[in-house]
Amino acid sequence: MTLMEFFGCTFIAFGPPLAMFVFTIARDPLRVIVLIAGAFFWLLALLISSILWYAVVPLQNDLAFGLVFSVIFQELFRFLFYKLLRRADEGLQKVSQTAQTENVTPKDISNKHIMAYVSGLGFGIMCGAFSLINVLADMVGPGTIGIHGDSRLFFLTSAFLTLCFILLHTFWGVIFFHALDKKQYVVVAGVVASHMLVSCLSLLNERTEHRPEPLYLASIVPAYFIMILMAVVAFFMAGGSLKNIQNAFKCRKGRYEME
Structure with missing residues (x-):
């Protein structure tokens, strides 16, 4: 039973990101x-x-302290990575012109939204791996889920939250990069604020003296609502429109009719 739960939660958390990697990134070495x-x-x-958490000994037992500074440093390094990519644009263009492979093209490199999407997915996959890898290791067994009075929904909730964070990092990357390109600093602040909000929602899954039972639904439902909102914003910022969606449905409908 524990092994089945292990594979189920693994595919929930990493199945969609793996598909995104295989179909949109794996064939392009630059991506x-x-x-x-x-x-x-x-x-x-x-x-x-981790260094800051280790240095401030009195607050090591306060998860909120480490969480807040973790979000701040993640967004800071997202900004530094943005600056690095923009500085490397000229060099990447030269590489693309001299590359012999068909996978690396000037068009791929000049499309900044693609690089933002790829970098965001990189952030998300690594975040998801560190968030869930220890949970998956304990999930294999031996033992039974829910033993010692713990909730049987813990592993499933962890998997869905991990998937949510991976996708959110992908959408945040697109929005963050586009906002910096357009100098829309309010949107950048919105990305940081939404990241902080979703991360703080995960604290509801912790047992405390005043809250003996974790509030899984109270963390998952708002997190997925924010994820859908970020997905819509990222779609339109990347150049998408309702007309594109309609054309996609028409093309798919036409293929089904031809078959």
Whole structure:
């Protein structure tokens, strides 16, 4: 039973991101490099957060303290990665012109939304891996889910929240980069605020003296609502429109009729 739960939660959390990687990134070596670089920058943010948490001994038992500064450092390193990519645009253009492979094209590099999407997915995948890997290790067994009075929804909730954060980081990357390109600093602040809000919602899953039972629904429902909102905003910022959606449905309908 625990093994089945392990594979189920793994596919819930990492199935959609894996599909996104395979169909949109894996064939392009430049995108793979940007993805790995984005993941590395998230690791740097985690390292700085860990150093601060380790240095401030009196607040080590306060999860909210570490969470707030973790979000701040993640967004700071997202900004630094944005600056790095923009400075590398000229060099990437030269690489694309001399590359012999068909996968690296000037069009791919000049589309800044693609790089924002890839870097955001890199942030999200690394964030999801560190969030869930220990939970998955305990999930394999031996034992039974819900033993010692713990909720049987803990693993499932962790998987869905991990998926939510991976997708949110992807959407946040697109919105964050576009807002900086257009100098829309209010939108940048909105990304940071929404990141802080969703992260603080995860504190509802913690047991405390005043809250003996975790509030899983109170954290998942608002988090997924914010995720859908961020997805819509990222879609339109990346150049999408209602007309594009209508054309996509028409093309799919035409293919079904031809078959």
